[in-house]
Amino acid sequence: MTHTLLKPRTGSFVACVRATYDDVDLVVGKLYRVQKPERGDPEELLRIINESGDDYLYAIDWFEPIDVPPRVRRALAKLGS
Secondary structure (H helix, E strand, O other): OOOOOOOOOOOOEEEEOOOOOOOOOOOOOOEEEEOOOOOOOOOOEEEEEOOOOOEEEEEHHHEEEEOOOHHHHHHHHHHOO
16 A cells, blocks of 8 residues: 655645654754745655755655644744744
């Protein structure tokens, strides 16, 4: 059985649920905002601004979509998340 992952919308929030042991640019459990894809980005990857401040492509299955209430969304936006 094939599991199809739905790609979160640009601007939505996802929680990191997996990273490689040597990947210091992602924090498991942290919320990240999905960035707008660039032309040619593969469908199975998400563009995320990582801990180094770079926007980078990561496997979609490393993240879980999160429903964020409007008040929390506004607070996170002020932090630049």
